[in-house]
Amino acid sequence: MRHHLAGRIGQALLASFGVLTIVFFVMRLSGDPTLLLVPEGASAAQIAELRHQLGFDRPLMVQFAAYLADLIRLDFGESLVQRAPVLGILTERIPYTVALAAGALFVALGVGIPVGITMAVMRDHWIARLLQTFVLAGQSLPTFWSGILLILLFGVTLRWLPTSGVDGPLSLVMPSVALGAVTMSTFARMTRSAVLDELGRDYVNAARARGLSLREAVARHVLRNAAIPVVTIAALEIGNLLAGAVIVETVFAWPGIGQLAIQSIQSRDFLVVQAVVLFVSLVYVACNFLADLAYAAIDPRIRSGE
């Protein structure tokens, strides 16, 4: 177990380093990152001064080392547009995105897992076919379209829910459903195939032979085993939900980090954009790591390295 853990920590650190490297070089793709940060219409002298002030005139490797050193101290730099530390701007918005992602995960798990179990247990029934179509549709749904359709139906026509912004807990409902729909389909598909895999095993036959009904066998034995792949996917999907929040937050004017990223691109506040990308990617790496740990905790075979 200890060996396994050390290996996983090493992998997570390597992936984090890779993320930092990619973002560093992407920021420099245009040639001169200073041009991303200056206000429009700045003179050549102002640009040169800013370049020197931000250290962009140093050799690339020196810049990279300084960038890493700053990030390790959680220093994301100072926003030149808002004249405030980037870290503060980011942390102010994080709770909104966490609430949205949690809502979406709740929708996705709450609907996806029962739907997946039903699809597996009632395999050849018409209900399973119907659900399968529903899942396939959910998978192909662009979140910005489903979001706008929800606004049209529940916000504009029925007037049950607020159309956008933050106005009490009810405003979280539509963004969560829009964001959760795609993840819900992933959960349903994964749960279906995990349960189907387990249903073919000998222990299910043994349980049935002892007189358990299919329902009891599934509830007592199958779900516990089928949970292993589903837990892994759940952790991975948290990262996807945070990334998907960029679009959903724009649709619903939800003041999370996704909306912050888009607003910062428009106001040319690139250090904030960089911070959002780094934050989401590092959370994604951390989720991957936790998924591996959870996997090992649930399934003893992985612990002993069999």
Add this chain to the structure above:
Amino acid sequence: MRIPFLIWCVLVVLGLFVLAAILAPQLAPFDPLRQSLLLRLKPPGTIMGGRSFLLGTDDLGRDLLSRVLWGARVSLAVAAVAVVVSLVVGTTLGLVAGWFKGTTAIVIMRSVDTMLSIPAILLAVLTVAVLGPGFLNLVVVLGLTRWPRYTRVAYGQTLQVAALPYIRAAEMAGCSSFRVLWRHVLPNIAGPLLVVMTAEFGLMILFEAGLSFLGLGIQPPAPSWGSIMSAGRAYVERAWWLTVFPGACLFVLVLCVNMAGDWLRDRVDPRSVSR
């Protein structure tokens, strides 16, 4: 090979989208860019001055049907080119990693893991924001952010195929590594790559629309489903047609691509492509 009825329907719908994209200049009743302040936000079916606007008009009085047809062109063109770019990059890296193994493989496959740990849409948003929007940048960015999945599949498949006797025979007959990979390995791993390609094609369409929706893709006034919907979001209470029609096209197109992809995956060896 028997193709089920449902898949026939899907292929016909896909064919119609391709036709609409190719024939947009002939099919569109009006110039998709021509504005008219008198015709702002007219509902579907409006007939004014002897001209009929089947799907209504947008906030600048442009005909929505014409814009949606031209939008199909943008959507399919961006997705097709981006998929080809990522296919070529990803497959090449996967073949090289699977063939030469060792340090080369470790470096390439570690980069794949790293690329996959940055959510693709965010990487695309950041890169487009740095490089600036536009057709070419969009295609390059999408192509260069979505290669890792091909590399994974090509790598795994190459490892398996390279161990087979006929590859050894080709090597002994004096074929160069390039020739073995191009003539003998690639054709034998094409099936799983095709499956990945179909799934990626659907994703690319969604990515293009999403980025254009965020204002980072195709720039106005050029028609893209994403940018039409982005403008429509502002008028959602007065002009539902601006978001409903382009979104429905996008949804049906992606749904058909995904259905075709699922069918294809079941036809090709189902174990060779994970998830």
